[in-house]
Each structure stands twice: as C-alpha cells, then as structure tokens.
C-alpha cells in the first residue's frame with residue numbers, strides 16, 4: 001500500500017474506510033501510520049463490539065486515540081463527496097451486527113463509489129443474506145445491475 005500511494009504521489013490518506021474488524025482487513029493500517037508515517041485525515045468504520053475483541057483491533061483503537069480521533073461510524077444512506085467521487089453507504093443498518101466475532105463480517109461497511117463515470121461496489125466480507133438485500137436495494141435506488149467481479 002505504501003508503494004501504491006507513493007506511485008501516485010499521494011501526500012496523505014484522505015479517508016481510510018475500515019469495513020469491518022477482521023485483522024486481514026485492518027492490520028496493515030498500523031504499519032502505514034507507525035512505520036511509513038502516512039497521515040490519515042479521517043477514518044470511517046463500522047459499529048462493532050469486535051473493535052475491542054482482538055489485539056490488532058485494540059491496537060487500531062489505540063492508534064486512533066493517539067492520532068486524535070476515534071473514527072466515525074458510517075450509516076446506510078449517507079453520501080460523501082470526498083476527492084471528487086461519490087460514496088453512497090449501503091450497510092450496516094443501525095444497530096445490526098454490532099456484536100462480536102460471529103457478526104463481524106456482516107457489519108462490513110458496504111459502499112457504492114462513483115468516480116469518473118465508473119461505479120464500483122465495495123462489499124467488505126458481507127455474507128450471502130446481506131449481499132442479496134444490498135443487491136435488491138441497489139436495484140431500487142440506481143439503474144444498475146450488479147455483476148460479479150472477474151475471477
């Protein structure tokens with residue numbers, strides 16, 4: 001990630017979206033801040049008790065505290081216009097999946113990013129039931145069909 005950021009001559013990370021509290025999705029943020037010293041302007045994360053459930057997640061919370069913010073919880077229906085793109089948050093519903101490890105995948109922040117005429121859906125690790133609900137909501141709010149990503 002450090003190499004990718006340097007290759008596009010980035011000076012900071014405007015938004016870090018931590019979709020859900022599984023180590024494989026969040027642990028590299030620690031190195032980006034502590035070893036490579038990337039400043040992060042804002043953090044969007046999911047509402048989950050599991051942010052306190054693993055050593056990695058506790059380190060991330062400590063990192064936020066040191067860097068001056070706890071992060072902000074994303075909610076469905078919120079729209080952001082960071083960096084000229086549009087982020088539409090689609091998951092998780094308020095108060096759902098906020099418990100421990102068994103719910104951590106379905107608490108993923110899911111968002112539709114529209115940028116330069118391209119739309120991409122980021123789903124974290126939501127499971128099939130939640131994925132089907134999101135696909136149905138997408139049909140209702142946007143003229144899009146959802147295709148599987150190429151393998």
Ligand SMILES: [Zn+2]
Nearest residue numbers: 022025105125
């Ligand atoms: Zn996961």
